[in-house]
Amino acid sequence: MTDILELSTRQLIAAFNSRALSPVEYMSALISRIEASEPKVRALWLFRPEQALEDARASEDRYLQNAPKGRLDGVPVTVKELIATKGDHVPQGTAAITPFAASEDAPTAARLREDGAIIYAKTTCPDYGMLSSGLSSFHQLSRNPWDLTQNPGGSSAGSGAAGAAGYGRLHVGTDIGGSIRIPAGWTGLFGLKPSFGRVPIDPYYTGRVAGPMTPTVDDAAILMQTITRPDWRDATSLKHENIDWDAGPVELRGMKIGLMMEGGCGNPVHPEIADAVQNAARMFEENGATVVPVAPVLTREMLDGLGMAWAARVWSMISKLEPGARDRILPYIRDWAATGAETSGPEVAAGFEQVFTMRRTANEALHGLDAIISPVNPDRSFPAELPSPTNDPRRNFEHIAFTVPWNMGEQPAASAHCGMTSTGIPIGLQIVGPRFEDLAVLRIARTWEEMRGPVTDWPRFDRP
Template sequence: MMDLTAREILSSYRKRTLSPVEYANALIAHIARWESTLGALYAYEPDRLVSEARLSEQRWMNGRPCGILDGVPATLKELIATRGLPIPQGSIATKLVPATYDAPPAARLKEAGALIFAKTTVPDFAMLSSGLSTFHPLARNPWNLACNPGGSSAGAAAAAAAGYGPLHVGTDIGGSVRLPAAWCGLVGFKPSLGRIPIDPYYIGRCAGPMTRTVGDAALMMNVLSQPDARDATSLPYADIDWDSYYKGMDVRGLKVGLMLDAGCGLELDDEIRVAIENMAGVLADMGAKIIPVDPVMTPTMLSGLDHYWSARSWAELSQLPPDRLEKVLPFIRTWAQRGEKVSGVAAVDGLGQTFAMRRKCAQLFEHVDIVLSPTTPNVSFPAEYPGPTNDPERSFDHIAFTVPWNMSEQPAISIHCGFSHGGMPIGAQIVTPRFADLQAIRLAAMYETARGPMPRWPLPPS
């Protein structure tokens, strides 16, 4: 039952072959087998889940579901505000103050009838691609508990891969939806900036679905993309037919830019290179034209971004009282404190590198229709690491394939495309032109169909 998609669950509710209460009870039992070792959840409320499932079940029995997700369990990343719950930001240095409102993704899911039964864990201040936190238990990768799920949507990725229900929402400012999705074998979609309203908003910051299938990601887009005036960066609402994801598209003659060099950061693992080349071969067999392309990122761009973010982070952390600053994860404190030595000129130049990325991305799309690349340069890394390099001087070296598309505001989706020799998932990234979100979803769905269903999902510890 835990391998059912959201679409299959809803179909079962309609046919009355499964009830929201039955599914909720099965989910609670499933989580009980996993969670003590996985560390995916924050503010988990099983009693509330059952109570809300009973109300949903009655609505289905009366033939009046309250929305398109009525009775389907869902989680939200800890950073996404839900009224009445504190937002620890993954750190014991944070004062626990209950949120007074539901952020847009939370509000939309509730309006659609989804049963939000938990938040999902993040690392300290969401500034790591890791499940390491001073507030939450260590989040682990269900494919191999000795490995990291990635981050900062760490708990969301772990929960989705472990079958904690079908619907999960993460946030992404440099790869935080797509990176953990790749390391956990999921679909992770970062839409065009502003397609999903979010609050607070910032340069490149997006919310996005993290699911086991493209169809469920498309289902969530129906809900998450609804308008909300609180996001001053949001796009005008577009009535996109997300449910047409399965129709695919004619890729004959489509110019696919194959990017196997990120231009900086970590060297690409050979196993990932082979998997991406194989995926390119699938698209070529469909009639696409594969064009090797140069990277858009440069070492100057990546180091400039690192300087800017360390300065920005230190500006915030340095305001903490000394006793609370000491509680911040040492890796984060060491990395951020470098920002104390970043001059104003260097910080402004670092911010300017985001526009340099945007320019290079736009220039590339003058010559190709889409870009295909790895999502991550490496396969997996130890659960206890704060990031793939375990080095605060190289803390951004794993995001060179993902971060430029945040800055260019383009849709980018990660989809599972194979396994390493050690049995860990590998993710491929499809990038489409700005605002071409449905095209990204459809291309991913086409590949998913050609690839076939996931041969297996992780099983709970015995």
């Protein structure tokens, strides 16, 4: 174990169980890496190294007694700031909210603690989680470790930055229109947006899910074993299934996979991204799959309608704040949400109806297919200081055409690293499966990882 921080989650757990490595040794090394890296990356909030070491010592004692608390005992993990942890403020990325202490852990945090995982920090997100950016009026500006001038994506911005910078293996983000896959794509991680309801979440909302952001599919599979366990608080959750998340790669021969190269609206796909995704499609074909072109799912009417409904929803929250508090919101978000005040009730209702139109078209697109592959992000990246690729609050969602339909359709969708741009930013390949076929998506992604080979050049700031 020449570099313990590069162990996979499975290797780490085995080392803890065999006592070849202690949770205290690992946590101490991780804290050193974070302290060397965080002044540049700025992915974390509520980083508590002293508490983390105390938790690691308690875990070490349990291993010495051959009584680990659960499958993740002693394993460090981060959760996105929007996921409540007992006793901590949940600012939702904005300086406008009066501080308060959460009364209990949200479902994902609760399941992690039950299994002995050490939640050593939370990760940053933009105001109200409504940007694909690391820009926030509350948090420090998170940056992409591959190029610190560039954005990590969002809204799980800190999760993507932390995962790429090597802050442990396990990170949990949330996703309502691409907020796991978009940063995973730009930071080279594997990110899974599960089927809606697969991972219990609270508060819940149409299309909102929690899921893993990890260096490999296997890390995510281990995390899914924990965070999918049931929680009564989520009235939208699926009935719990005992899924074999450890199932290996899938045989591609005989599979029919759709290739979607156009988003239907929004920003055009950059040629370098198109080349990387088409190369992935050729690799699927060479390994036995039948790859067929498929039309885009989204239309301008769908995207604008949903954006209108979202803006009205966020404005309804902002309008309840005192004027002074509203002034503390990121101006870009405030200006975008204010467009919701300009719409009538019938217009908002019609906009929200586009959710069900997307659901129908997403379902139709997958009919007769085992999966669809596409780009995750049409853009190569954008500067860290900007709120979105367009920097225009009236064109806030031009980059989510490939991701948002699967939130509204409730299908599982993942981002997997499939190449690098000439500017040095990872490219994400999206893998989408039929509703409830989360394991199939994981297995296809495992197969892709085998075809692609391991990622070995992760950015590190604790080395010469």
